[in-house]
Amino acid sequence: MFDGLKKKLASAVKTFVKSEAAEEQNKAPDNTTPAPAEQPIQIEDEALQPQDDETISNEPEKEASEANKESQDAVKLSIATKVKKIFRSSVKLNENEIDNFLDQVKISLLQSDVSLDVAEYLINDMKTRLSGAEIDSKDMTNALFNVVKDALADMLGRAKPGIDIYSYISHRISSGMLPVKILFIGSNGTGKTTTIGKIAYSLKAKDVSCVMSASDTFRAAAIEQTEYHANKIGVPVVKSSYGADPASIAFDAIAYAKARNISVVLIDSAGRQETNKNLINEMQKIVRVAQPDITVFVGESTAGSVIAEQVNELSKHVKIDGIILTKLDCDARGGNALSISNVTGIPILFFGVGEAYDAIVPYSPEFIIKSVIPN
Ligand SMILES: Nc1nc2c(ncn2[C@@H]2O[C@H](COP(=O)(O)OP(=O)(O)OP(=O)(O)O)[C@@H](O)[C@H]2O)c(=O)[nH]1
Ligand SMILES: [Mg+2]
Incomplete structure (x- = not known):
């Protein structure tokens, strides 16, 4: 879950920070050649005196050489920044360094399914945050992670909030305007019926009554699947036969709920491709x-950019x-979770994180x- 994005962002940040350490390791003389006596660096600027606990790097050799491999295309800090980084508690990155770092972050975002618009928005925001900012030179990794984190938090915080289904239902229960009707749509096999099971399970745990409407009559086994979940969870299901009118079943389920004072009707539907005219008509009905x-x-989170096209x-x-x-x-990348709301203008309400009823x-x-973001 988000593992791909997490690893790639971590690699972008760490590669940037380690690139100079790796370079130093690479340049280390072999033991057949005597090391020349090092001339002490003359430092005139008071502010450039070494800090007490300053260390360049004590990373193991292996890690450094891996970082070096990774950093072949990565930024090399300018000499000026390197020197400042050693002797000052904070440094400012120059524009070139910022751009090089952000190029890596952008690649990480795009490779993880974040949409181009959202990746560019985030990169511009990070650029503004980094330009002229003092970066903690002892813990540059953490400082850069914080920049990425703040940009993400800001972007996600700006998105239109989605409806809180449970608060909405409880509000409707208090005002006696029942039943609440929730329709689930989407392509084949994305998890509609399972998700209905998950919502029914959580409603039951909250003592809120619900009924399932087995309105997927398009696929032979679909009615049995809805029924299977309803029985397992212990909630009623209204069904008909294969090929029956899905809208009529939903109508019956609503009547069933009204007659029995049931608070919520969860309406399943057939998996549809956005291009299937008959199924679109059926959904509209x-x-x-x-x-x-x-x-x-x-x-499905794993569907990449296809999901935004389907929603649109x-x-x-x-x-x-x-x-x-x-x-x-199951999503090795995770970027859809970051950008889908932005691309479609429709908020995410829940994440499905497994097959179990509580995996939501x-x-x-x-x-x-x-x-x-790593801790
Ligand atoms: N790992 C994982 N599997 C899931 C999740 N949600 C659903 N599934 C699985 O995905 C498969 C399809 O789920 P369904 O609920 O049948 O999907 P559907 O959208 O109703 O499919 P159709 O009725 O064919 O349109 C099942 O094996 C589910 O167990 C999830 O969040 N994580
Ligand atoms: Mg189904």
């Missing part, structure tokens, strides 16, 4: 008939209120930042 309070797009295309046909990104646990995490910027 469910929306017309059931009038969902919340329509959620369920998409489906949004032309129905109003999508939120996204649930599933299978984040409410969206929060803190969760992303904690997962992406």
Whole structure:
């Protein structure tokens, strides 16, 4: 989960900081040649006197040579910055150094599925933060991680917040406006039915009653799958037969909920490709008939940029209120979680992080930042 992004960002930061140490190691004379006596450096500037606990690097040789390999394309700090870094507690990076560092960060973001727009936004923000800033020269790694972290936090904090489903339901329960109807849409196999199971499971744990509407009648086994989850969790399911009208089933499920004072109706739907005209019509009919309070797009985090295209295309046909990104646990990159809201204008509500019913995490910027930036 976010492992790819985390590793790549860490590598961008550490490579930048270690590049000079690695270079020093590389230049170390072999033991057949006597080392020339080193001339002491004359330092006239008072401010450049060595700090008490200053160390350049005591990294093991292996790590340094790995860092060196990684740093072939990475920045080399200018001589001026190197000297300042040794003798001052803080340094300012020059524009070239900042650009070189941020080039690496940008590559890390793009390779991890972060969209180009979002990567560029973040890089510009980091550039502003770094330009003219004093960087702690003893702990440059941490200082640079903080710059990345602050830029991420700021960007994620600006996004439109998504609806808090549980607060919304509890508000509706207090005002007696029931049932709350939630429709789940998305492509085949993205985790719609499993996610409905997860939401039903959490509602049950909160003592909120719900019913599932088995409105995927397009695929033979889909009704059984919804039923399987409903039985396992212990909530009712309204179903019909294979090929039946999904909108009618949703209508029946709503009537079932009204008759029994059930608070929430969770409406499943057939996996659809945004290009399948019949399934789009069917989805629009469910929306017309059931009038969902919340329509959620369920998409696989692993799907890369395809997911934004699907959301944007489906949004032309129905109003999508939120996204649930599933299978984040299988996503080696994780960048979609950072950029999908930005690209689609639709907030993420939850992350699916496994197959178990409790493997669902409410969206929060803190969760992303904690997962992406090393402690
Ligand atoms: N690892 C992991 N697996 C998940 C997650 N969510 C769903 N799955 C698995 O993904 C597979 C497909 O899930 P479904 O819930 O059947 O997907 P669907 O969207 O209902 O599929 P269709 O009904 O065919 O459109 C199942 O094996 C789930 O267990 C998740 O967050 N993490
Ligand atoms: Mg399904």
